[in-house]
Amino acid sequence: MRTITYAQAINEALAEEMRRDRSVILYGEDVANFGGIFRLTAGLKQEFGDERVFDTPISENALVGAGVGAALTGLRPVVELQFADFLFTAADEVVLKAGMWRYGHGGAYNVPLVIRCPSGAAGVGPEHGQCPEAFFMHAPGLKIVSPSTPADAKGLLKSAIRDNNPVLFFEHKLLYATKGEVPEGGDYLVPLGKAAIRREGDALTLVAISNMVPKALKAAERLAADGHNVEVIDPRSLVPFDRTAIIESVKKTGKIVVAEESYKTLGVGAEIGAMLLEEALEYLDAPLRRVAMPDVPIPTGANLEKFVIPNEEKIYTSCKELLR
Amino acid sequence: MRTITYAQAINEALAEEMRRDRSVILYGEDVANFGGIFRLTAGLKQEFGDERVFDTPISENALVGAGVGAALTGLRPVVELQFADFLFTAADEVVLKAGMWRYGHGGAYNVPLVIRCPSGAAGVGPEHGQCPEAFFMHAPGLKIVSPSTPADAKGLLKSAIRDNNPVLFFEHKLLYATKGEVPEGGDYLVPLGKAAIRREGDALTLVAISNMVPKALKAAERLAADGHNVEVIDPRSLVPFDRTAIIESVKKTGKIVVAEESYKTLGVGAEIGAMLLEEALEYLDAPLRRVAMPDVPIPTGANLEKFVIPNEEKIYTSCKELLR
Amino acid sequence: MDQKLQLEIYRKILLSRRVEERVAELVKAGQVGGFMHPGVGQEALQVAAIATLRPDDYMLYAHRGVAYWIARGVPLEKVLCDLACKEGGTNHGKGGVMRVVYPKLGVLGESGTLGGCFPIATGAGLSIKVKGEDKVVLCFFGDGTSNRGTFHESVNFCAVRKLPVIFLCENNGWAVSMPTERSTAVKDIAARAAGYNIPGVIVDGNDPEAVYDAVTTAVKRARAGEGPSLVEGKTYRLWGHWIGDPESYRSREEVEMRWRKDPLPRYEEKLTEAKVLTPSLKSQIEEESKAAIDKAVEFMRAQPLPKPESALEGVFAEA
């Protein structure tokens, strides 16, 4: 199968869905003429024209809120925020409007909106490098997707665009350049809410999110060399969340480690821990380990960032502690 | 000791701190001339004048951001948001500015800011009734306080105003009218980060937050009548969080139930569950129970709201399940 | 303005007024739990502006009273059921009367945070433009709300993309306890149009025909693809911010003085002088209104509350 980058996969998904459905539009800062500051949307304005692909002013509240309004009135907008951190700039529109409009109005309207959010620490400091998935996982009415491979980036984005609900689509900046096999053409869809077992094993369940997945797989290989066969699970979507995949795995392994780039306190690992304590206590034979961003903003300096961002080594050591 | 309402306690705390320290100012929508839509700030403008107590335009981003700017330049602003939900309207200023300014600038400045947030479902629907503590507990750099009694409301607010860091101060609307003993005058301070054991017991650890505390205590009495002596813990502040109080209690009881009005997924109960799974697994002899707001927006209709908001009965039943 | 339209507007102003009077009774008598911000005194502005729309246009109302829905043709009994958070309304108790929604007539609903309306209206305008339709969006907001950042972002966005949105400010002099002159640096909200290079028009909001003309011009401009307009109607909130507001923040004199400019009797006189309205027709309209309200209240009373378990439904649509 041909291999393409995560970035190309996103560009393909956008192009295919815009070809398929005229109600899909794309806008954001610098997405049209420039093709996006990460160049993900290059060529789309040329193919789909100024009305369906356009640049906007620097007005994040209007961007997101207009996405909701357009979704209420028959479009399927894809809004690009230049950095996932700007979800906070537009949090009223994200949490209170996109997440609650349908429910608050008794289901009279759907909100088929996708917000694309480049996430992840990459040397750009506290306000341009967060992985804020967990904040919005706590908010009712929002679906949350965080793909780790080019194939999932494509298949999940296509599904997100077709979904009748608001979806926050997190793209880790450090994954953009990574390559992987992606089925050509056709209609490659990956359903929201289905986890992927990236590696089978019975020694320990290692849940990894977004850019932590490749790191977890490397750690898993080292652990295998040590004789520990760990299972690596990539939830892929956090809302809906594939609880069964994780619970079933833990029933088999009895041990759980969660690797994520969100802040530790109330990060995704907290929900997984609580869920297991509710539903799988009797199977757990070791304490939870959360490999996460410590509860500090992301420092700008490379050596400081490296110190706080979870990596292969930290994942390896945490697993090792439980496997002794 | 004299008894006053939670609302009076807050008013007293504000007045005392403003008398003590000229750098304390108070502003928000309708706080000065009208004394606040919940009448908490009545009389303060008269005593402290137009410059230190004033009404603002409906501009939540400016309100909160100006609080940060004023804090950087030598004041100790207390900003009132009319509803805690508006923290989302100003989330950039709350999470990225208040929470990160100090760290991002290498500690050059402190941000002694208090944001008062009336929280809790009270028949006013999805955007005026949330308890959003957990959202902001995930954000680095913010202290979070959620008092359940008039005495704590006063003592914690005074400590929050003297704290050199940003503090989100959550006041449950349904607690405003509740009465309790509050030490007269003097300088009554309650430190942030110290939980209160509201009721001692060894059968089960029941952690309750804000307006869930009185409900938990009622449930505990019923359980006592059934012969179960449960321990009720009120964390009072969520950041800093008194982990020890809860862990020690669970070591004694082996059972944990968390009652809160935040959404269940990644609510405060998730962090408590994960923390126990990390640090007290061997002491746990029953699964976690989270009595929380289901993951739906708050409906406006009274009978619908009643159905979703946690109450004494739900707390009682959840404990009972573990105590059989 | 032709007589049919004049009477239509008068009818709706009167009906709105009588509905709010009845709602106030019901609320004070504790017969409905609903919470409402009365619009008494602003009905002329609300009714006349909405009268300029086509059935397929979109609108975002503000939180101020019932006239928006009555003017738009949302069945009265549905509005009352929403007020009581019962079945039979438009949102099944989920949003109450502050979230009346009626897709058939483009009533998109309401944002609970002030200023949330602006980006939503912008998005509706975007849909219209992308689809090449000639619909418009009418977005109501208060003087206080004009100070939200979303106003600035949205008006600029609509102006640069030439979106068919009419931003209609109901300047009633107050935002809860805050008088406009203390909340807003500029005397006329309409002056803010200069910041976006769009028309900014001031009109007497208590004169329905003046409002009708001003909004009609803005609607024409929007339909022609020439972009948004800002229209400011000067009016006054004759009742409290909510039913039960002590109103300690303003003087009796001020309010009494404003009652003398109450748009209802004022329009009554005008139509009577113009021989469009006769005493008999007037009392007929009063009776029809009362009958309609009685009927709607009865319907509302007979409706069940939504099933408690339904509180868990409706967060997500079928994927």
Place this chain on the structure above:
Amino acid sequence: MDQKLQLEIYRKILLSRRVEERVAELVKAGQVGGFMHPGVGQEALQVAAIATLRPDDYMLYAHRGVAYWIARGVPLEKVLCDLACKEGGTNHGKGGVMRVVYPKLGVLGESGTLGGCFPIATGAGLSIKVKGEDKVVLCFFGDGTSNRGTFHESVNFCAVRKLPVIFLCENNGWAVSMPTERSTAVKDIAARAAGYNIPGVIVDGNDPEAVYDAVTTAVKRARAGEGPSLVEGKTYRLWGHWIGDPESYRSREEVEMRWRKDPLPRYEEKLTEAKVLTPSLKSQIEEESKAAIDKAVEFMRAQPLPKPESALEGVFAEA
């Protein structure tokens, strides 16, 4: 303007230009990791505006270049250490060059989200007013940033409370790839002052003396307690949005045409004609600049990186 000040401004414009040229070399050579948005072409505006301040005033710079700090007197070596995220700077690698902070001279720092500066500036103005001081706040922002809602909320807030804040727009024609005329509905950002009933002034941002006069007037007004002003300096971003920007979004011709208006040679000529600057003095200033930069770069090179563990420190102050 007196010659001392003219030369002072010229020196700082030149030094800023040479610093950015050196930084570009260092970054391209991969010798510092730092990420920077160059301000080449905008130094006259930045330096002259800051020259109007007193040492005890506050300022919020934008993300565009190093001239703000050089003009304000932040030691150059500290700026370079921040660029390299080393010790010896102002923020110990926590914020890099985008978060230079210098309390001694009221340099409050920077918001990573555009428009975050406006409410912060408002708050600094609030402090000044509450304490009854006669300081002012100078807040820089770009044309693109003028479309953030925080601009609207903050300017209105400052205007109603008469806070001593000068909102200084650096209109350089572009926001990354977005030309001002497509992002902003109004030709002159200054026109937005009309929405807040405050002065809105347009000035040639490449003429330092014109900038100095315009900002001085706004500063006087602020110190006198008469409230905020909006000043717009027309300038141009001669380099890319960041070092390495392909600039595929604008034409060579446009950029070349603008280089002819480069404020540095322009001011050089003016001062030479006025006999304030002589060839020998010019080369002396060039040499002094080079020496200062060499020294600062050396200092920066010699500085250690912050201790990795320090990444965990500084979130909270001692209670």
